[in-house]
Structures are given as structure tokens and as C-alpha cells.
Amino acid sequence: MKAIITVIGKDTVGILAKVSDACSKADVNIVEVTQSVLQDMFAMVMLVEISKSNIGFEQLRENLNQVGDATGTKIHIMHEDIFNSMHKI
Amino acid sequence: MLETKDILETINMIDNENLDVRTITMGISLLDCINEDIDKACIKVYDKICRSAKDLVKTGEDIQKEYGIPIINKRISVTPIAMIAAPCQSKKIAKFAYTLDRAAKELGVNFIGGYSALVQKGFASGDYALIESIPEALSETEFVCSSVNIGSTKAGLNMDAVKMMGKIVKQTAEITADRNCIGAAKLVVFCNAPEDNPFMAGAFHGVGEADTVINVGVSGPGVVRAALAKGGTGKNITEIADMVKKTAFKITRMGQLVAQEASQRLCVPFGIVDLSLAPTPAVGDSVAHILEEMGLEVCGCHGTTAALALLNDAVKKGGVMASSHVGGLSGAFIPVTEDAGMISAAENGYLDITKLESMTAVCSVGLDMIVVPGDITPEVISAIIADEAAIGMVNTKTTAVRLIPAIGKKAGDELNFGGLLGRGPVMPVRKGSPEVFINRGGRIPAPLQALKN
Numbered sequence: 001m002k003a004i005i006t007v008i009g010k011d012t013v014g015i016l017a018k019v020s021d022a023c024s025k026a027d028v029n030i031v032e033v034t035q036s037v038l039q040d041m042f043a044m045v046m047l048v049e050i051s052k053s054n055i056g057f058e059q060l061r062e063n064l065n066q067v068g069d070a071t072g073t074k075i076h077i078m079h080e081d082i083f084n085s086m087h088k089i
Numbered sequence: 090m091l092e093t094k095d096i097l098e099t100i101n102m103i104d105n106e107n108l109d110v111r112t113i114t115m116g117i118s119l120l121d122c123i124n125e126d127i128d129k130a131c132i133k134v135y136d137k138i139c140r141s142a143k144d145l146v147k148t149g150e151d152i153q154k155e156y157g158i159p160i161i162n163k164r165i166s167v168t169p170i171a172m173i174a175a176p177c178q179s180k181k182i183a184k185f186a187y188t189l190d191r192a193a194k195e196l197g198v199n200f201i202g203g204y205s206a207l208v209q210k211g212f213a214s215g216d217y218a219l220i221e222s223i224p225e226a227l228s229e230t231e232f233v234c235s236s237v238n239i240g241s242t243k244a245g246l247n248m249d250a251v252k253m254m255g256k257i258v259k260q261t262a263e264i265t266a267d268r269n270c271i272g273a274a275k276l277v278v279f280c281n282a283p284e285d286n287p288f289m290a291g292a293f294h295g296v297g298e299a300d301t302v303i304n305v306g307v308s309g310p311g312v313v314r315a316a317l318a319k320g321g322t323g324k325n326i327t328e329i330a331d332m333v334k335k336t337a338f339k340i341t342r343m344g345q346l347v348a349q350e351a352s353q354r355l356c357v358p359f360g361i362v363d364l365s366l367a368p369t370p371a372v373g374d375s376v377a378h379i380l381e382e383m384g385l386e387v388c389g390c391h392g393t394t395a396a397l398a399l400l401n402d403a404v405k406k407g408g409v410m411a412s413s414h415v416g417g418l419s420g421a422f423i424p425v426t427e428d429a430g431m432i433s434a435a436e437n438g439y440l441d442i443t444k445l446e447s448m449t450a451v452c453s454v455g456l457d458m459i460v461v462p463g464d465i466t467p468e469v470i471s472a473i474i475a476d477e478a479a480i481g482m483v484n485t486k487t488t489a490v491r492l493i494p495a496i497g498k499k500a501g502d503e504l505n506f507g508g509l510l511g512r513g514p515v516m517p518v519r520k521g522s523p524e525v526f527i528n529r530g531g532r533i534p535a536p537l538q539a540l541k542n
Contacts, residue, residue, distance in 0.1 A: 006100055043093065058154055078099075082343065087092070
């Protein structure tokens with residue numbers, strides 16, 4: 001199962017590292033990353049493989065939320081199917 | 090990979106524009122629970138509902154967590170109880186309501202619909218007793234919802250039932266007067282009632298349906314309004330309709346995904362997705378505000394009916410391609426007390442019952458959640474039901490009436506339910522008495538539109 005992590009907020013040092021760290025600790029593989037910085041706003045989208053995750057989806061979300069709180073960003077994780085069904089025919 | 094802007098759009102819809110799946114409703118047939126002994130029948134009903142829906146709430150919550158989509162309500166609809174009660178000798182039909190209420194409590198669903206009777210052409214065994222028991226049933230239970238279908242395009246209008254429902258609506262309000270007349274908010278009078286509607290209070294499980302089925306109701310007035318707002322005032326009406334269609338498509342795709350997933354996990358066939366714009370009293374979740382975004386100063390001014398017709402049609406066109414099976418009510422809802430924009434329009438005198446009646450000719454439901462003065466006579470309630478049902482009958486569409494007579498209050502006062510049911514000003518009704526007309530009884534014959542064969 002693949003999920004999409006989005007990180008939106010003010011750009012600061014180490015956001016990518018902290019999110020990647022949370023993923024790696026949970027055995028969540030990062031498949032693809034795109035990021036853009038518009039002025040000082042940071043938007044990152046990660047496609048991740050969570051089938052082999054060593055923690056539940058809820059726990060992963062909680063961990064990512066903590067990273068979000070620590071970095072002042074808003075982090076979401078959602079099932080990839082949502083986006084596929086809404087934006088692809 | 091998906092485009093970043095699409096991903097961010099979806100997240101914004103959920104975070105800021107109140108996009109959600111409004112309800113997953115499991116329809117359960119109770120036809121195999123029929124028994125002459127009402128107590129035995131109730132045991133069977135309770136067991137069947139609890140067995141069929143034991144995982145409903147958990148599955149809804151799991152999907153919500155895994156997919157990140159808010160799923161607001163998990164509900165149950167059952168076969169119209171009048172049919173199940175038909176062979177019972179007992180006069181205490183309300184026992185079925187208590188049974189449904191216990192099952193709802195046990196399962197953790199927030200409403201159970203189907204304390205219903207279908208009497209569009211006449212009363213069969215069980216129908217009278219059920220309708221008479223509605224005030225007690227809705228007063229003594231918390232989760233049970235009731236509906237009565239009093240007319241259809243095929244059958245015409247059963248004016249005896251219309252007369253009866255005027256009294257029942259009034260009694261239901263009176264008996265729950267100490268709780269803001271809440272009973273009447275759980276009672277819908279239909280013409281052309283859909284048999285697969287997942288939305289309360291009018292949901293029931295039709296007799297032509299499978300044993301159990303999953304129906305999903307999507308929502309998202311806030312998303313549609315935001316899409317129109319982004320377009321600004323420079324767009325013409327054709328472009329507005331296109332924007333609504335595109336947005337409705339996306340919303341419905343999400344509903345379809347949830348419906349399929351729920352159906353698979355519960356091993357219950359997928360029924361339909363109901364493409365409705367269902368408002369809530371929350372700011373940013375209002376159908377009235379969509380109409381205002383189109384360029385009306387306030388919902389209720391001249392032009393409102395046209396704007397609503399456009400909205401209702403575009404929602405269906407956008408949604409219908411997004412789902413494999415569409416059904417239920419599918420369109421825009423205009424429940425006055427549940428819509429922040431409608432509440433404010435009504436409070437400021439822009440929206441009255443006659444304008445609402447004309448709006449119901451072009452949208453999916455009817456006179457919904459309208460608070461009327463407590464001294465309204467049963468005959469006037471019946472006449473409002475008859476007017477609304479006539480619109481549905483002639484236009485081959487569903488119409489419904491859910492009036493709340495605010496006992497002890499007069500026009501201009503306010504009734505506040507709190508929560509999803511919201512609040513609203515007491516609206517004056519038209520003067521003059523329809524008493525003789527209503528007391529005639531009989532049937533309004535089916536219109537020519539019925540003769541299609």
C-alpha cells in the first residue's frame with residue numbers, strides 16, 4: 001500500500017531530514033519526492049510505501065504530526081488511492 | 090506521479106472546505122423477521138440488525154483513519170416497519186421502535202431509519218397502527234427516524250394519509266415540546282420516496298433491495314463554494330455550471346471509493362452513491378452560500394430558484410460519471426435550520442416558506458427543517474404537505490416535508506436544536522384555512538405523467 005505525505009509550511013533547515021527520519025524509523029520506504037519553495041513557503045510531496053511499516057498507520061500519522069509540530073509545518077499522510085480516484089479518470 | 094497541485098487541492102478541500110463523506114448507511118432487510126408474535130418479531134429484528142451491522146461503525150472509522158477522509162455518520166436503514174408489523178395482533182407497534190433504538194445504541198450508529206409506512210395509494214394492514222404510534226415512537230426513542238410516503242407520480246396522493254400526517258406531525262412536536270419539539274425533526278413525509286436513500290431522517294430499505302446493502306452519501310457544499318469563489322465574478326453562467334460539475338465529479342469519486350471499500354470490507358454489496366450537497370450549520374458548509382457566490386446578494390432574493398436549478402443539475406451531471414451506481418436523493422438539500430446561510434436569510438426576512446416551496450420544485454428534497462408557529466393547525470400542516478407532494482407528483486421527483494411546529498413559540502422566535510440539526514427562526518405560514526379541502530379525504534388521482542406505458 002502506498003501513501004502520500006505532504007508537508008506544507010514555512011521553510012526551515014532540516015524539514016526533509018526530519019520527515020525522512022520518521023519514515024526510516026518506521027521502515028517506510030520513500031519512493032518519490034517532489035518539493036517546491038515559493039518565496040519562503042515550503043511544499044513537499046512524498047510517495048511512500050507503507051506495506052512493510054513496523055508501526056500502524058495511526059501511529060505513523062501521530063509521529064509525523066509531532067515532526068510537523070516541531071518544525072512548524074502541517075503534515076498529512078493519506079492513502080494514495082484517494083488522489084488517484086479524485087484526479088485520474 | 091500525481092501532480093502536486095492536485096494533491097494540495099484535495100488536502101485543502103478536507104482541511105479548509107469541509108469535504109467529507111456524510112454517511113455510510115447500511116440497508117438491512119427485515120422481511121425474514123416477520124412473526125405474528127410482536128415480541129418474537131422484535132427479537133429477530135434486534136438480532137438481525139446487530140448481526141448484519143456489527144462491524145459497520147468500526148469499518149467506517151478504519152476507512153476514515155486509513156484514507157484520511159472524514160466519515161461523519163454511520164447509519165442503518167431497515168425495511169419499512171409497517172410491513173414487518175402487518176401480521177402482528179398487538180396494538181403496541183412502538184415496541185419495534187424501542188427495538189430499533191436498542192440496536193442503534195448497541196452498535197453505536199447515530200440514526201436508524203425505517204420506522205416507516207408506504208401508503209401512497211391506501212392503507213394496508215399495519216400502516217394505520219404504525220402511523221398512529223409515530224409520536225410515541227419518536228418521543229420515547231433517541232435514534233429512530235420515521236418517514237411516511239403519502240403519494241407518488243404513479244399512484245397520486247392519498248389525501249386520507251395527508252390529513253392524518255398533519256395531526257401526527259403536530260402531536261409529535263407537542264409530545265416532545267420539552268425537548269425543542271425534536272420528534273418532528275425525525276419525521277419526514279414523502280412523495281415519491283426513494284428506496285435507497287442513505288440520508289436521514291427519510292432513509293428506509295426498500296422491498297426491492299438486496300438483503301443488506303451499503304449506500305453512501307457524499308457532501309461538500311463548502312468545496313463547491315470555494316471553487317466558485319476562486320473563479321471570481323468574471324465567469325459567465327456556463328462556466329459556473331462547468332466548475333460545479335468538475336467539483337461534483339471529484340467529490341463523488343471520493344464517495345465511490347469509500348463505498349467500494351466499505352462494501353468490500355463488510356462483505357455487503359455496494360448499492361448506490363447519493364450525490365447530494367448536504368449542508369451543516371458549520372460556517373463554510375452552506376448551500377445558500379453557493380447560491381450567493383453565484384452572484385445573489387442573499388439566498389431567497391429573486392433569481393434563487395434559477396441558481397438552485399443550475400446547481401442541482403450540475404451536481405448530478407458531474408457526479409453521475411464518477412460513480413457506477415447513483416441513487417437516493419442526489420441533488421442539493423435546502424434544510425433551513427441546518428444551513429448557516431439559510432438561517433441568516435430566514436432571520437433577516439429574505440427567505441420565507443413560499444420562496445422555499447418554489448425552490449423545492451428544482452432541487453432534490455423539499456420543505457426541510459422548517460420551524461413553523463406552535464399554534465399551526467393540523468389542517469394547515471396537511472395542506473403544506475399536500476402542496477409539496479403535488480409538486481413532486483407532477484414533476485416526477487421526490488419531495489418531502491419536515492416541519493417542526495415550535496410549540497409555545499410564534500413567528501419571529503427561535504428554536505435551537507444544537508448540533509447537526511442547527512437552529513432556525515419560526516417562519517410564518519400563509520393565512521386562510523384549507524380545512525374543508527383537507528377534511529374531504531379521498532385521493533388525488535395520478536397525473537397523466539404516470540401513464541407512460
